[in-house]
Amino acid sequence: MSGWQQSGPVSPIWPPDRFEVRSARPIPDFRSAERYAFAPLAQEAVARMREAQIATQIQVIRLDDGVVLFDLAVGVEAPPETW
Template sequence: MITVWPPDRFEVRCTFPPPDSTTSDRYHFAEFAYEAARRHREVGRAQHVQVVRLSDGGVLFDLAASHELPLEAW
């Protein structure tokens, strides 16, 4: 089967106050994952935001740990 979408490379994980709990979204492009993480942080509703590179499990963004690699390193 041929897909029109490229494979996912990044996962944005968020934890929100109840009743919303947790969500995760996957992105192929680093720019989209980066923008999603930054927007979650700026809105301020998420208690925790983390971006993981799916190929190796590397944490690229972690709100709780104040860890944010520049987009060029993603």
């Protein structure tokens, strides 16, 4: 395979993650953190967890600057257009 040409490193096809959605579920004290590149996907994840009432705590953090956009426990809910 020494005849193959290489053009250098390949650039990623998916944009970098911009949001982290953290959640805590009561039994058996399960915690998770998922990352999303697009705000609508992070917002949908939050909406589905709220509808299903499976999480006791949900928090969304913008990774660029560490701003908390949503926190169920303390009542923080930034408007979707500011995400």
